[in-house]
Amino acid sequence: MFGGTLREINAGVLVHFDEVVREYPDGLFDQQVIAQLAFNLWVAGPESGGEATIWRRRWQPKDETHRTGYGYTPAIVQGCQQVSLRSSAGDALLFNSANLHAVAVNPGQRRVAFAFFLGLTVTGNLIFWS
Numbered sequence: 001m002f003g004g005t006l007r008e009i010n011a012g013v014l015v016h017f018d019e020v021v022r023e024y025p026d027g028l029f030d031q032q033v034i035a036q037l038a039f040n041l042w043v044a045g046p047e048s049g050g051e052a053t054i055w056r057r058r059w060q061p062k063d064e065t066h067r068t069g070y071g072y073t074p075a076i077v078q079g080c081q082q083v084s085l086r087s088s089a090g091d092a093l094l095f096n097s098a099n100l101h102a103v104a105v106n107p108g109q110r111r112v113a114f115a116f117f118l119g120l121t122v123t124g125n126l127i128f129w130s
C-alpha cells in the first residue's frame, strides 16, 4: 500500500477513530495488525485554532446512535479525559488512533502535515500505510 500523505486540514475533523482491524474485519494486509498508531509531522500550523484533541476513550457499539457522516457528535466524548494540542511546523505527534480524536477548525493559516499509520503485526513486523 502507499505510505505517506501530505494532508491539509483547515476545516476541522469530526470526532472519529482510525482502527484498520475494526474498519476491515476480514483484514486488509497479509499480516494481522494488533496495534495501530497515527503519525503526523507538521510542515505548517496555524497560530490559532486547529487543535488536535485525543480522548481516553475507544469506540463502543452504542456510539453508532451518535454517528454523523464519517464521525460522531461531540456528546460521546463528553466528560472523558483528553489532551489537546496546537501544532506548529516541525512538531510531530504519534498517537493511538483507536482513541477517539478530532481536529478543531483553523480559520486563519494553513495546517499541513505529513501523515501515515504504523501497525504492529502478529509476526512482530512494523508496517506503515496511509
Ligand SMILES: O=C(O)CCC(=O)C(=O)O
Binding pocket: 009, 013, 018, 038, 040, 052, 097, 101, 102, 103, 113, 115
Ligand atoms: O491532523 C490531525 O491532527 C489528526 C488528523 C486525523 O484526525 C487523523 O489522522 O485521523
